[in-house]
Every structure is written in structure tokens, then in C-alpha cells.
Ligand SMILES: Nc1ncnc2c1ncn2[C@@H]1O[C@H](COP(=O)(O)OP(=O)(O)OP(=O)(O)O)[C@@H](O)[C@H]1O
């Protein structure tokens with residue numbers, strides 16, 4: 001649905017976005033991940049024509065954004081929730097958008113309710129909004145035209161835990177009904193639970209792409225890993241070694257270089273009682289993320305040897 | 316429902332009239348905007364009250380036209396501020412991001428803003444005339460002199476409208492070129508107060524300048540619009556030529572800037 005082709009954006013000699021290509025498929029949520037200054041916002045601004053591309057192009061549903069008549073009815077955009085007139089009330093902000101799109105005024109009320117902004121809050125000026133309220137208003141604004149595509153820049157920013165869960169359910173529901181969602185974040189945890197696919201960007205370049213499972217797998221060097229805890233870890237370790245499967249202790253669990261199903265089989269054959277059996281390395285994604293974007297991290301590279309680029313990872 | 320393309324066939328484009336309505340609404344839907352509009356009307360009323368008191372105390376004769384001249388003073392000072400804010404409000408408050416995401420063809424938004432500014436100029440003319448008429452009636456009631464209704468006809472009203480449109484447009488142009496409320500207002504006031512003085516000085520010191528001055532002195536060229544009822548062909552020509560320099564150029568720069576600027 002969203003096609004980014006060879007997109008580059010330069011500011012003078014600085015390249016904010018460097019020849020990136022990816023797509024967001026219909027009916028899915030795509031997470032756009034990267035550290036501060038990676039180029040996420042710039043990419044999204046190019047998508048909706050607020051920033052011209054230096055090279056390359058973006059099409060949404062086969063069209064350039066500028067060519068879409070009344071684009072608010074097709075593409076919901078939230079780029080910066082604080083970019084609202086401080087002197088307008090929340091309700092007025094939505095009313096202006098709604099009138100521009102030619103929607104009935106009743107739509108404003110519906111959206112306020114949808115994002116849980118109470119009537120009293122909607123009457124307040126945006127100046128007096130909390131961060132999370134601004135964010136909710138921005139989301140309401142993006143949903144106003146009942147679009148098929150959502151482009152959201154850090155939508156969870158400032159939301160409380162209940163708000164984040166609500167947001168997650170909202171986006172999942174949106175995709176389940178055939179919508180297409182692109183959301184950015186620099187928090188992996190926020191995105192991995194909702195995104196079907198992830199695009200990781202660092203210093204303007206795409207460093208990894210794929211589903212959560214693909215990325216997880218690449219986090220362990222392309223090999224399957226399993227985290228397992230048995231009542232008797234020693235016994236399980238011995239049983240695995242007999243089968244030629246490598247395992248190392250990892251806290252109260254074992255980290256095994258095999259698929260969970262194989263580990264389960266070994267345990268079943270040896271009548272070993274398991275208390276936990278999980279795919280991959282839960283911290284792996286976080287580590288991978290840090291590592292992939294290491295040279296663009298402000299805090300310097302983490303202490304990890306470089307791994308060969310596995311599948312699902314673009315060098 | 317599994318197509319990767321967007322079907323746009325049933326989505327009509329946004330009609331221009333709707334954009335104008337929205338832009339007009341933006342001028343009064345904030346407290347700052349409302350107060351600016353109210354203070355333009357209020358200050359015009361205040362100037363007329365002072366003028367009325369002075370005329371009555373000094374027992375001088377006056378006409379509707381005298382009150383018109385009085386009303387024009389606050390109008391031509393404050394309408395440019397309104398023009399500035401109609402553009403810069405969008406940029407300094409960063410709402411341009413939302414506006415241009417909803418209407419990517421920026422030219423249409425700028426045109427809608429300009430048309431809504433013209434609508435405000437029209438309202439300003441009506442307000443000015445109502446206040447002038449009230450002032451003249453009060454003058455007639457309290458003065459020993461007779462009331463004189465020198466309306467100047469439809470053409471006279473048109474000239475006032477033109478004057479207000481020019482004032483608003485100058486503000487609009489500076490707002491667009493500078494895209495910052497305070498900056499644009501400062502530059503406008505420098506332009507409005509310093510430039511006429513420079514023109515005067517230039518005409519004094521340089522004889523060749525004296526002869527071309529009518530063609531480049533925009534503020535002098537607007538004088539026939541103030542309460543006049545006839546404008547000669549040459550006066551129109553002066554207005555047009557000086558206007559293209561002092562209004563046309565900033566407006567062109569401003570529109571170009573708004574069309575191209577990266578929206579942040
Ligand atoms: N107008 C500009 N002039 C110069 N550099 C710019 C401009 N706009 C953006 N940049 C630079 O482009 C880079 C990418 O910025 P961008 O806002 O896209 O990052 P981001 O991924 O959204 O980061 P964050 O997670 O902090 O929001 C940054 O280094 C930024 O400073």
C-alpha cells in the first residue's frame with residue numbers, strides 16, 4: 001500500500017535519509033524503528049509531501065500523496081502532536097479538519113469519544129493540554145476522515161499505560177479491518193507487540209527489516225535459539241548434549257541452539273518436566289536493535305562483537 | 316478488500332469555497348484573532364469619538380468624509396497586522412503541518428487565505444461606514460453646523476475598499492515573506508514609517524529623484540484613495556507602478572516562500 005522507492009533526502013551535504021526502500025502491505029502494521037535522528041520523521045514528512053525528496057519517491061496506494069483528492073479521507077496523518085494552535089480548543093482543532101474534509105460536524109464528537117477526550121477537556125485550549133491529551137487529539141485528527149492508511153509518528157509518545165494498550169488495540173483492529181498502518185518509534189517494546197513487520201533505520205539507512213520472528217532469528221546469528229527452564233536443568237542439559245544439541249546456562253534457564261519443538265521433544269523423551277519453553281532470546285531483539293543502529297547511537301557502540309549479517313538483515 | 320491500490324474515483328476534490336470558509340473561521344476562532352478583530356473596530360470607534368469631541372469643542376465644520384479620513388487612520392495601521400497574522404499564525408503555531416497535509420496544493424490554501432482576507436477587508440469597510448455614519452449623526456445632533464453627507468457614491472466606497480485591501484495585502488505579503496509574526500510586524504512598521512521619510516528626503520536632496528518619485532512612492536500614490544471620489548488615469552498609473560514595486564515584489568517573494576518552504 002505504501003511504497004518507498006530509493007528515497008533520499010539531503011540537507012546540504014548532510015544526508016538525513018539515504019536511499020531507503022520498503023513497503024507497507026495492506027492489512028498490516030509496519031513499525032518504523034530507529035534511534036533519535038535516524039530519519040523517521042523526515043521519511044514520513046516526505047510521504048505526505050511536506051518535505052520534498054532529493055531522490056526517489058513514495059506512493060500510497062499507487063498515487064503520489066499530492067495527487068490524492070481530499071487526502072484526509074484516505075490517509076490519516078499524525079506527524080507532531082504539538083503542532084497545534086495553542087489558542088484553539090481541542091474541539092475547534094478537529095472541527096477545522098473536519099470542515100476541510102467536508103465531513104459532518106457530528107464526526108468531531110465521535111472522534112473525541114473514540115480517543116477518550118471528555119467534553120470538558122475538548123473545550124479547553126490546546127495550550128492547557130497535557131502531553132498525552134495532545135497525542136490523543138492528534139490521533140483523533142488522523143482518524144477523522146476514516147482513512148484506509150495511517151501514518152503516525154511516535155503515536156504512543158506521552159500516553160499512559162492504559163493509553164498505550166488502547167492505541168495498540170486500535171491499530172491492530174485497524175489493520176484487521178484491512179487498513180494499513182505505519183507507525184514510528186524509538187522504543188522497540190512499544191512496536192514489537194503491535195507490528196507485523198518492522199523496518200529498522202539508523203543514520204538514514206535501513207539496517208534491518210522483517211517480521212519479529214525473522215529479526216529474532218537474526219539476533220542469534222541466523223540460528224534458532226530457545227530459552228527453556230526445567231525442574232531439573234542439569235538433567236535437561238545432559239539429555240540435550242546426548243542429542244548433540246548445544247546448551248548454555250542463562251540465569252535460571254538454559255539457552256539452547258535449537259527450535260523449541262526440538263527441545264520439547266528431547267524433554268518429552270526423557271520425561272523431563274518443563275516449567276518454561278520459549279522461542280528465541282527475548283533480549284535479543286533489543287540487543288539486535290542496539291547493535292544494528294550502533295554507529296548511529298549517541299551513547300556509542302555496545303560491548304558486543306559484530307555478528308555476520310543474517311537473513312532478513314540488509315547490510 | 317485486498318487491493319494494494321487506493322480507489323480515488325468516489326472522492327471529490329475539496330471545493331475552493333470550503334477552503335475559504337475554513338480560512339475565514341481560523342481568523343476568529345482563537346482569542347488572539349477575535350481580539351484583533353474587536354480592537355480594529357474598537358480603535359476605529361475610539362478615533363471617531365475623539366475626532367467628534369475635538370470638532371465639537373472647537374466648533375469646526377465637518378462632513379462624513381472628515382470622519383472617513385479619521386476612520387482610515389486606525390484601519391490602515393491595523394489591517395496590515397491582521398494580514399500578517401492570517402499567514403504567520405499558521406507557521407508560528409506550526410498548524411501549517413496539518414493544513415498542508417489535508418490540502419497538499421499549497422497554492423489553493425494561500426489563495427483561500429487571501430480571499431478570506433479580502434472578505435475581512437469588505438467587512439472592515441462596512442464597519443467603518445457604520446461608525447462614520449453614527450459619528451456624523453452625533454455631530455449633526457450636537458453641532459451648530461449642518462450635517463454633510465458626501466458619500467462619494469459607490470465609487471467612493473470602492474476606493475476605501477481598495478485602500479483596505481492594499482493595507483491587508485501588504486501585511487499578507489510581509490507575513491508570507493518572513494513567516495514570523497513579530498518579525499513581519501516590525502519590518503512592516505519600519506517600511507510604513509521609515510520609507511515615506513526616506514522618499515521625502517530623497518526628493519529634497521536629489522532633483523532627478525523628485526521627478527520619478529510619484530512612480531515609486533507607494534504611500535503617496537494611495538492618497539487619492541483616501542476619501543477621494545475621482546482618480547485620474549495618471550494617479551492609477553502611479554498606484555499601479557509603485558504598487559508593483561512595494562506590494563508586488565514582497566507578495567511574490569512571500570508566495571514563493573510559502574510554496575517552497577519545508578513545513579516544520
Ligand atoms: N531542515 C533540516 N536541516 C538540517 N538537518 C535536518 C533538517 N531536518 C532534519 N534534519 C536532520 O535529519 C536527521 C533526521 O531527523 P528526523 O527528524 O527524521 O529523525 P527521527 O528519526 O525522527 O528522530 P527522533 O526519533 O528523534 O524523532 C537529523 O539529524 C536532523 O537533525
Ligand SMILES: [Mg+2]
Nearest residue numbers: 040041042153
Ligand atoms: Mg522524529
